[in-house]
Amino acid sequence: MEAAIEAQWLQALIAGLQSAQLALLRALHALGLVGDVHGQPAWPWAWRLSGDNLLIELGQALRLAAALAFVAVALLALAVAWAWRRGRWYLLAMLPLAAIAVPWPDASALRVPATPASFHLPPGPPTAAGVVRGQALYAQHCVQCHGTDGRGQGPQAASLAVLPPNLAGPLLWRRADGDLLWHLQHGLRDAQGRPTMPAFGDRLSDADAWALIDAMKAQAAGEMLRATGQWGRPVRLADAPVQCADGRTRLLSSWRGQRLRLVAADKGMQLPSEDPRLVTVRVRPGDGPVTEGCEARSPEAWQALALVAGTDSPAGLQFIVDRDGYLRARSSPTRSEWSDDDLLCRSDAPPTSAAASAAPADGLGALIARMDAQPVRFVKGGFIH
Template sequence: MEQIGHFCAIAGAMTVFGTLLFQMVVFDRAMRRLLAAAVSVTIAGAIASLVAQSAEFGGPVLTVLTSTWFGQVLAMQTLLVVLGACVGGRAAVVLAGLGVVAAAGRGHGAAMADEWGLMASHAVHLLASAAWLGSLPALFVTVLAGDLVAARRYAGLGGIAVLALACSAAWQGWGLAGGLPGLVGTPYGAVLCLKGGLFAGLLAAALLNRYRLVPALPGARRVLLGSMIAEIGIGGLATVAAVALAGMEPGMHERPLWPFALQPSTLALVDPDLRREVIGGLLWCGLAGALALAGWWRRMLWIGVPVALWLGVPHFDLLLVPAYPTSFWQAPAPATPESVAHGETLYLQHCAGCHGVGKQGDGPQAKSLSIPPADLTAEHLWDHADGELFWWLTAGMAGADGREVMPGFGGVLSEDDRWALIDAIRATNPHRPLPAPSLHHHR
């Protein structure tokens, strides 16, 4: 109920803003019934989400409305939208626009008031989606009434809105999702990907309308109307996804579970030989691209492009390294003298038997193992991110034959213990890189 309320409040506000904007820049035509419908939906949605929220807080509706941030912003948002719809004209567009932007105050931007960049891009995102999706019903009504010029004039508004939408979405999505690991490894990222797919669908419909159907007017009027209904439907789904996202913990605040066995890494580029190989691969792919572009020599195209790709692409597996679910986790807190001391105690209990008291891989048990235990004082330790070490300490390590060579400690040691061990082996390693640009990290 709460989510449905949020959805109606925002969809209604977007439609009021989009309709007013449409009247101002595309086609001036009275659309009282559309505006009235949108206003009713906004008010109904606001009331529903207010009632649901009050039930959640366990307080009377009036108190929630007047004395919580949520209630105040909701009231202001609704008021601005209703005022805009009643006033009409240029001022109305501004009022309704402010109402739409006020919704940003209820989202994550508000929860993280220090992140102005995110909040601003959220506002741009809302306005752009309101300008595009919100004006589609107005366009639909106009085309239905037979005013076909509107469809031709609409392209400018639509184009600008789509551009702003894509830019703000990329900026915001990447930031909030927490980069690639957040995008593929958190529920938030999954919904975001879904929304991205819907956006692609919307874009496809918009391009179809703009470049195929509108030029074929008036003959293609019915097809255009159908395509617009589809566009409005997909837009509605994208808005549902957006409302769902607003209620979720952003991926950047979660620990992503990396779902793949490999991850991108630039580690290979440090080695001159490997770097040469990667550059060779890039050159082959560049050649493939050049051939594809210079498509005039057709026979070359069909043979040359696949051959160049076939020669080039295999070099890139150097840019992929094994990955584990926790590869992108970071230590929950920086190392302290206490955590290092605690880790040292645990090390002597659990690890020294194999890795040796001095951590050089020469403990008493070392000889009985098929693979020598790693020398934890070697520089190599820094090639591994915290999250990788954490995975090995948790799940253990297997040799090339798949048999366990180091046991996992996930069932024996707490998470904090495992992080303390990592603090300890990092702290006693003599090769700590100066201002550590950790190679496996994405930022």
């Protein structure tokens, strides 16, 4: 199973299904055949194709790959038949026979219910300010059913016909972001059409709903870390403004492409020495002038970090962000040295032999080697990191 998840062709197939549908939607929109909903092109069908089930049913994935290969060969055969007079009838007669022999995938394994927002993309990567705003909205509108930790044990939960699901696990990553947006704005119903979760479209703007989604994911990351010591799902660094001692301001995301080390620096804390393999940025809760290096100084940056770390205060912790902007490692609160065990979001595959033979001597080097060797890949569809 693990090997199957890692298989390149399977990832390509799943990513391809997603991008082909998105391309189709964009083409329909460009032709004026579909309109907008919540600011983006509306998916016009009640179903969509999803690769997620292929991860569970490898047999279906093989069938789909065979079917696609057949379609490609059939197209080629048609082209050849058109040009090659003498072989034409022979080739054309082969096609229906081959079509019968091909193991077509089960439509029900590929088809999942869709909402008009299924292919909506978030307006941007999460920001610390958005996460904090989402947290406040959650406390205002959602906590009575979903509970402060998202496990679904709010005071009102027991009186509901359908219990709220556990939002403190991987559920939010299994859903398309756009479906989450749709469910928040339009509510949810059971099979008989009775409302199970209220709609918030009259109270929340789309920006509020996206902020809530980012906040719920950050909260779930923190809860997973508390429960299992791992993030288990890819966690994006929430962006925040940074002030540098030279007077310039920039965004945390402006270092995308480089590895970043965030140091949650409390007053009087000794700062780690610079390391050429990483850019170090301190995060502090208050504001005030920056005298050295670069700092994300804001209550929001601090609080967003506390949320993903599952602590009340991240003071003294360090985090490593990979080149793609994913938070990947948190320093151990008890050990001063890094090791590749600090990687909180990884595939369980051991490092490849090439990476292992070039293993650097120190713990941070080992961690970086493993992080770089296992980048976060296509994240919809149950990938573990």
